[in-house]
Amino acid sequence: MNTTSAASPVLSVENLTVRLPAGGDRANAVTGLSLTVSPGEIVCVVGESGSGKSVTAHSVMGLLPKGQLTASEGRILLQGEDVLAASPARLRDLRGTRMAMIFQEPMTALNPVLTVGDQIDEVLRIHTPMDAAARRERVLGIMGAVRLPDPERMIDAYPHQLSGGQRQRIMIAQALVLDPALLIADEPTTALDVTTQAQILKLIAEMQARQNTGVLFITHDFGVVAEIADRVVVMQHGRVVEQGDRETVLRAPREAYTKMLIASVPGITPPERKPILGAVALETKNLSKTYGGGGVFSGKTRIVKAAVDVDLTVRRGETLGVVGESGSGKSTVARCIARLIEPSGGEIRIRGVDVAKMPERELRKHRRHVQIVFQDPYRSLNPRRTVGQSIMEGPMNFGTSKADALARARDLMGLVGLQPDSLDRYPHQFSGGQRQRICIARALAMEPEVLIADEAVSALDVSVQAQVLKLLDDVRRRFDLAVLFITHDLRVAAQICDRIMVMQNGSVVEEGATRAVFAAPKHPYTKALFEAAPGRDFGSQLTGDAAPDLG
Amino acid sequence: MWFFVLKRAASTLPVMLVVALVVFLMLRFTPGDPAVIIAGDQATSEQIARIRATLGLDLPLHEQFFTWMGQLLRGDLGVSIFTNLPVTTLIGQRLEPTLVLTATTILFSVLVAVPLGVLAAWKAGGWIDRFVMVFSVVGFSFPVFVLGYLLIYKFSLDLKWLPTQGYRSPFVDFQGFLRTITLPTITLGAIYIALVTRITRASVLEVLGEDYIRTARAKGQNERKVLFRHALKNAAVPIATVIGIGIALLIGGAVVTETVFNIPGLGRLVVDAILRRDYPVIQGLILVFSFTYILINMLIDIAYTVLDPRIRY
Numbered sequence: 057m058n059t060t061s062a063a064s065p066v067l068s069v070e071n072l073t074v075r076l077p078a079g080g081d082r083a084n085a086v087t088g089l090s091l092t093v094s095p096g097e098i099v100c101v102v103g104e105s106g107s108g109k110s111v112t113a114h115s116v117m118g119l120l121p122k123g124q125l126t127a128s129e130g131r132i133l134l135q136g137e138d139v140l141a142a143s144p145a146r147l148r149d150l151r152g153t154r155m156a157m158i159f160q161e162p163m164t165a166l167n168p169v170l171t172v173g174d175q176i177d178e179v180l181r182i183h184t185p186m187d188a189a190a191r192r193e194r195v196l197g198i199m200g201a202v203r204l205p206d207p208e209r210m211i212d213a214y215p216h217q218l219s220g221g222q223r224q225r226i227m228i229a230q231a232l233v234l235d236p237a238l239l240i241a242d243e244p245t246t247a248l249d250v251t252t253q254a255q256i257l258k259l260i261a262e263m264q265a266r267q268n269t270g271v272l273f274i275t276h277d278f279g280v281v282a283e284i285a286d287r288v289v290v291m292q293h294g295r296v297v298e299q300g301d302r303e304t305v306l307r308a309p310r311e312a313y314t315k316m317l318i319a320s321v322p323g324i325t326p327p328e329r330k331p332i333l334g335a336v337a338l339e340t341k342n343l344s345k346t347y348g349g350g351g352v353f354s355g356k357t358r359i360v361k362a363a364v365d366v367d368l369t370v371r372r373g374e375t376l377g378v379v380g381e382s383g384s385g386k387s388t389v390a391r392c393i394a395r396l397i398e399p400s401g402g403e404i405r406i407r408g409v410d411v412a413k414m415p416e417r418e419l420r421k422h423r424r425h426v427q428i429v430f431q432d433p434y435r436s437l438n439p440r441r442t443v444g445q446s447i448m449e450g451p452m453n454f455g456t457s458k459a460d461a462l463a464r465a466r467d468l469m470g471l472v473g474l475q476p477d478s479l480d481r482y483p484h485q486f487s488g489g490q491r492q493r494i495c496i497a498r499a500l501a502m503e504p505e506v507l508i509a510d511e512a513v514s515a516l517d518v519s520v521q522a523q524v525l526k527l528l529d530d531v532r533r534r535f536d537l538a539v540l541f542i543t544h545d546l547r548v549a550a551q552i553c554d555r556i557m558v559m560q561n562g563s564v565v566e567e568g569a570t571r572a573v574f575a576a577p578k579h580p581y582t583k584a585l586f587e588a589a590p591g592r593d594f595g596s597q598l599t600g601d602a603a604p605d606l607g
Numbered sequence: 608m609w610f611f612v613l614k615r616a617a618s619t620l621p622v623m624l625v626v627a628l629v630v631f632l633m634l635r636f637t638p639g640d641p642a643v644i645i646a647g648d649q650a651t652s653e654q655i656a657r658i659r660a661t662l663g664l665d666l667p668l669h670e671q672f673f674t675w676m677g678q679l680l681r682g683d684l685g686v687s688i689f690t691n692l693p694v695t696t697l698i699g700q701r702l703e704p705t706l707v708l709t710a711t712t713i714l715f716s717v718l719v720a721v722p723l724g725v726l727a728a729w730k731a732g733g734w735i736d737r738f739v740m741v742f743s744v745v746g747f748s749f750p751v752f753v754l755g756y757l758l759i760y761k762f763s764l765d766l767k768w769l770p771t772q773g774y775r776s777p778f779v780d781f782q783g784f785l786r787t788i789t790l791p792t793i794t795l796g797a798i799y800i801a802l803v804t805r806i807t808r809a810s811v812l813e814v815l816g817e818d819y820i821r822t823a824r825a826k827g828q829n830e831r832k833v834l835f836r837h838a839l840k841n842a843a844v845p846i847a848t849v850i851g852i853g854i855a856l857l858i859g860g861a862v863v864t865e866t867v868f869n870i871p872g873l874g875r876l877v878v879d880a881i882l883r884r885d886y887p888v889i890q891g892l893i894l895v896f897s898f899t900y901i902l903i904n905m906l907i908d909i910a911y912t913v914l915d916p917r918i919r920y
Contacts, residue, residue, distance in 0.1 A: 119825060152826045153827070165819055166819055167822070168915070178823075183827060216917050227822075
């Protein structure tokens with residue numbers, strides 16, 4: 057990372073305006089945007105969802121959805137050439153050769169039915185006259201450069217045979233195989249685990265330094281910005297709020313919006329918390345879940361141990377964080393406790409009663425004591441039912457009269473900060489944060505003792521995330537709930553959990569009071585997790601501050 | 608891969624056994640005694656008993672079944688009551704026209720329907736798309752025999768371009784074959800084109816919204832390759848499924864089409880056998896059709912693994 061200014065910019069966006077189709081919530085997706093990217097420079101465009109950052113990236117590539125979004129004003133100069141004025145054929149020539157893009161979801165951004173080698177090779181076939189042998193050489197070379205293990209073997213693999221991090225490396229290889237002058241990275245690490253994210257960020261920095269590539273890096277994560285940016289462009293509602301070099305924007309933001317965004321980022325140092333000594337609400341002993349090893353006909357002999365001998369206790373009024381990367385078994389544990397899946401072994405005691413092997417008929421009356429809030433508020437509410445129906449359904453299943461359930465639903469809507477009158481609206485009429493509030497209200501309607509939040513704030517923008525975290529903390533206190541908080545995000549865990557439990561490959565590797573674990577992690581895996589957390593210096597600036605009051 | 612093919616083939620054996628059992632029982636429990644029909648109205652009860660004995664119908668049900676299964680395993684489907692020819696011979700004689708008609712229909716339909724569906728998906732909402740959709744609704748709603756007679760009326764009787772009926776083997780008289788097979792193929796293919804076009808459109812349209820399509824465009828790939836190399840291959844599994852189901856439908860359609868165009872295929876044999884109550888032939892044909900269907904299903908399952916590397920059984 058070096059800050060070059062003398063060289064003429066690789067990318068220069070001048071006064072770009074992208075019109076939205078008529079009838080949207082605003083006239084333009086992007087209004088009067090100007091920015092530049094110099095060779096060898098990483099420019100981070102940061103903003104919340106709907107800020108227009110992805111639209112900007114897609115405009116540069118000429119990949120705006122046809123007929124829906126059109127760049128109506130301004131110029132986008134790629135090494136001096138206006139891509140908005142380029143013909144479709146010229147644009148195709150530029151893509152892959154002078155500008156390239158990597159995307160958020162390495163799971164879906166690669167074609168599942170073509171080998172990864174073939175997909176990198178495709179770029180060479182489109183843009184170069186190289187013969188098959190030379191192309192193979194080049195593909196193997198770039199696969200080695202992005203540090204993929206054993207390129208000779210991996211070149212014939214299909215995307216589903218690779219891990220998320222490896223797929224993102226393939227995407228990067230594909231983007232950089234022809235050494236473009238500009239790399240656009242649209243949230244390239246958002247879908248990755250924190251340790252993988254750290255590796256990919258390092259790789260991007262390394263690869264761009266190699267050929268002095270200019271990088272336009274789209275992200276919502278200030279930790280990532282702190283880690284990788286040379287310059288930062290903050291966007292809101294399609295406009296640039298503030299731009300400047302990294303230190304200035306992060307340490308001394310001028311605009312209120314930037315300040316608010318930065319203040320919303322949870323600090324990585326946990327605040328002091330008193331140990332909670334309430335009654336034990338939830339306890340598991342040797343909880344295990346094994347998948348696979350099916351019958352003789354399935355032919356599958358692979359056994360996956362998703363959870364191995366997990367012991368945990370959560371007291372009333374306490375938040376236990378379960379931290380780990382994807383595949384660590386944290387969600388499996390949550391689902392077993394809620395008995396959404398059948399545990400293979402062990403005990404699950406809720407209010408002292410073991411529900412691990414309880415048959416469904418008996419289990420029913422225990423179900424209300426454990427409620428879950430899921431990650432994706434867009435998919436966890438039935439789109440065909442009003443939110444009132446969704447909130448009232450549970451209590452009515454347990455014999456509450458309709459009038460009582462309605463009264464309770466109205467109270468809860470007020471409690472989670474929404475209009476009680478909006479009960480007869482449908483989920484799509486609410487924003488993501490509002491929907492997550494509705495999900496919390498739905499869970500609370502059952503008057504549970506244990507609330508499981510399974511990545512409940514992971515899909516939310518930082519400012520909304522801070523509000524929902526505060527709400528969760530409020531309801532925990534008010535209803536004396538035992539909260540099991542599943543997250544991959546250490547910052548979030550630091551702010552909300554009394555104790556945390558770190559999981560890896562289905563086992564608990566470390567457990568303790570949040571502050572103690574953060575201050576002195578013992579297990580190597582825990583240490584690796586902390587080291588990988590992006591922008592730790594940046595995060596530590598927030599210590600001592602109380603959790604931002606945005607509610 | 609070969610292990611999978613073997614395993615998949617082995618798993619069809621129980622299905623075939625069940626099919627054979629059902630066919631056997633179906634005919635045994637159908638009201639009416641073949642011996643009575645064969646013997647005719649004036650037969651005495653001794654004559655009927657004698658015929659029953661020759662046909663083996665006086666034996667207990669399970670013995671009849673095992674005898675029949677024994678024959679089946681030797682590839683013997685029995686003898687036609689009406690023509691006294693072995694059923695295998697009868698089917699063998701009629702197999703070629705049906706197979707050829709099925710093959711031309713599939714080929715024609717897929718060649719027309721898949722590009723049409725891809726085009727409709729690419730230009731979704733445009734006039735090509737609307738035209739294709741209207742066309743496929745019309746294709747669906749036209750009964751095979753109505754379309755067949757309309758085509759004969761126009762191209763054979765009115766324009767006198769093509770013969771009204773008949774069949775020439777492509778191995779004997781290729782030009783004659785082309786002239787006779789064209790109208791039956793179009794007739795039989797219409798519903799099939801409609802079906803495959805619709806499913807191709809829906810399936811490609813869904814795939815076009817996927818991230819890897821955007822990736823392909825971001826590489827600078829042209830639209831034709833984006834559609835056929837990236838989108839179509841991903842959309843292929845549902846299309847292959849429908850083509851498979853379609854082959855089963857074709858067998859039903861062939862019965863009508865072969866009658867309309869007077870083609871001496873299996874479809875005609877079915878109609879004739881049913882009209883004459885020729886039980887061994889009906890039984891044999893049902894078995895052959897079922898086995899074909901099972902075989903096609905197996906081939907489709909195998910095709911899945913070729914089309915989509917993520918599918919492994």
